Amino acid sequence: xxxxxxxxxxxxxxxxxxRLLEEGNNRFxxxxxxxxxxxxxxxxxxxxxxxxxxxxxxxxxxxxxxxKIHPNDLFSGTRWEIIESTLAEFQVEDRLGELIxxxxxxRYGNAFYNFTQALIKISDITYLSRERVKSTFYxxxxxxxxxxxxxxxxxxxxxxxxxxxxxxxxxxxxxxxLATPLYLYAINSDNKMxxxxxSIFQFEKWDKIFKPVAIFEDETKMTKKALxxxxxxxxxxxxxxxxxxxxxxEYLKKQLQSV
Numbered sequence: 001x002x003x004x005x006x007x008x009x010x011x012x013x014x015x016x017x018x019r020l021l022e023e024g025n026n027r028f029x030x031x032x033x034x035x036x037x038x039x040x041x042x043x044x045x046x047x048x049x050x051x052x053x054x055x056x057x058x059x060x061x062x063x064x065x066x067x068k069i070h071p072n073d074l075f076s077g078t079r080w081e082i083i084e085s086t087l088a089e090f091q092v093e094d095r096l097g098e099l100i101x102x103x104x105x106x107r108y109g110n111a112f113y114n115f116t117q118a119l120i121k122i123s124d125i126t127y128l129s130r131e132r133v134k135s136t137f138y139x140x141x142x143x144x145x146x147x148x149x150x151x152x153x154x155x156x157x158x159x160x161x162x163x164x165x166x167x168x169x170x171x172x173x174x175x176x177x178l179a180t181p182l183y184l185y186a187i188n189s190d191n192k193m194x195x196x197x198x199s200i201f202q203f204e205k206w207d208k209i210f211k212p213v214a215i216f217e218d219e220t221k222m223t224k225k226a227l228x229x230x231x232x233x234x235x236x237x238x239x240x241x242x243x244x245x246x247x248x249x250e251y252l253k254k255q256l257q258s259v
Contacts, residue, residue: 020046030055034116036064037126042119046108053103055115061122062097068126070242072147077139079125090118137217138172141186141241145173148249153177153256163206169199175255181210182255185234186241188217193230200233215241215248 020028026048034042043060046053065074073079087093092115093100099122101115145154158174159167175182183203185196193214200212212234219227219239231237238244238251 030112032116034120036123040064042116042123044115044119053108055101055103055111057099057119059098061099061119065123065126070245072143072245073136073140073242074125076143078136082125083122086118086121090114090121092118137188137241138186141172141215144241144245144248145184145252149175149252149256160203160206160208163208169202171199175252178255178258182252183210183212185212185214186217187214187222189221190223190226193222193226197230197233211236213251214238215244217241 019031021031023029023045028046030044030046032042032044036042043057043064045056045058047056048054062074069079075083087099091101093102099115099119101111101118103111142156145156153176155174155176156172157167158171159169171183172186173182173184175184183200185192185199187193187196196212196214203210214230214234214237216222216237216239219237222230236251238248241248
């Protein structure tokens with residue numbers, strides 16, 4: 001039987017804890033021990049389409065990741081680069097959000113191995129979100145600006161060339177052509193918050209007219225005493241980039257309209 005052959009091939013290439021459950025004509029649910037970090041199993045289906053056998057997640061992987069990672073963040077920056085490189089490495093296709101692997105020359109085990117390895121590696125970006133938040137946070141910050149603000153209205157890593165030609169006091173994002181320019185700071189640590197405070201003080205010392213805006217990765221991770229001091233010099237703050245994206249966008253667009 002086909003199922004017996006496939007199961008043996010799957011077990012030989014991947015692991016013994018694999019079983020198939022027939023769900024319909026030429027369609028099988030594949031159960032494996034592999035899980036997401038929250039304990040949910042990877043969703044894998046073996047099915048036949050147009051006389052061709054496919055292994056598919058039927059869109060479950062992206063959907064599951066979107067519960068923890070906003071789609072705008074999932075499909076941009078470092079995360080998306082990892083996903084794209086993983087799909088290319090294991091020759092998995094992204095069919096409008098459904099990840100599929102075509103079984104060629106009855107090599108079910110090889111296809112299944114590559115497919116499961118790809119899903120496992122892609123699911124690991126949830127760890128990236130926790131362990132490499134510094135790199136992805138700034139990329140997410142930039143992506144939010146790039147997707148919602150006209151290109152000619154902002155500059156990343158900006159410094160005032162007149163008073164600071166060496167770029168000692170940089171602004172993460174400068175929103176220009178406003179009566180009062182916005183200086184946006186992406187903050188993900190106490191040290192960055194301290195550096196931001198020093199920069200704001202220096203710009204005020206230079207008599208610059210500007211409005212500082214702090215966007216935190218997670219304000220709750222800041223030292224309370226340091227945050228209290230910082231709040232006195234930077235009154236406009238968003239406590240979380242991930243949870244306040246809509247509010248940030250609304251605020252920035254409103255500022256642009258007030259020219």
